[in-house]
């Protein structure tokens with residue numbers, strides 16, 4: 001039995017997800033408090049000082065770009081993350097399907113003990129008049145490391161700061177079991 005004590009010295013938030021779901025836009029919207037009309041393929045890593053985060057913990061936000069990064073680099077970043085936000089676009093069913101078929105298995109492969117919390121993020125809610133949250137619950141049943149889910153819009157800024165707060169909170173105050181059972185020797 002090993003205790004899963006959260007590391008409170010630093011939170012490293014990694015955003016992953018299919019192309020064009022809005023990962024870079026989410027990060028830049030948070031930082032500039034306005035929607036960037038044009039974005040680079042990948043945002044620079046951002047460090048938010050402790051005193052401006054809700055939980056008073058220095059937080060790094062890391063973008064992922066399939067164009068700029070190899071699979072090895074992606075695996076390395078997933079391993080280093082203290083929380084992974086899997087972003088999908090609510091108007092793109094394929095990006096939603098890929099959470100179960102690709103992203104969650106990949107995260108598990110890199111964290112076989114399921115100790116890395118995951119936040120599912122449905123972006124672009126400004127484009128639809130329905131919610132995708134019902135579909136998310138079945139993913140949460142299959143993957144206990146999914147701490148929570150949130151729908152947001154980088155364009156209207158709806159739920160942007162909340163999304164990063166949920167990510168930070170899932171590391172500092174995980175709702176999952178505090179103990180994981182390791183294989184007996």
Ligand code: GTP
Pocket residue numbers: 017018019020021022023024025026036037039040041042064065066123124125126127152153154155156
């Ligand atoms: P990759 O770099 O290919 O991985 O894409 P990404 O996931 O970083 O997406 P990016 O931020 O480049 O956004 C893709 C497109 O979606 C851009 O045209 C954005 O302007 C647009 N976009 C991002 N967020 C939103 C949103 O909340 N609403 C709307 N309507 N468009 C958005």
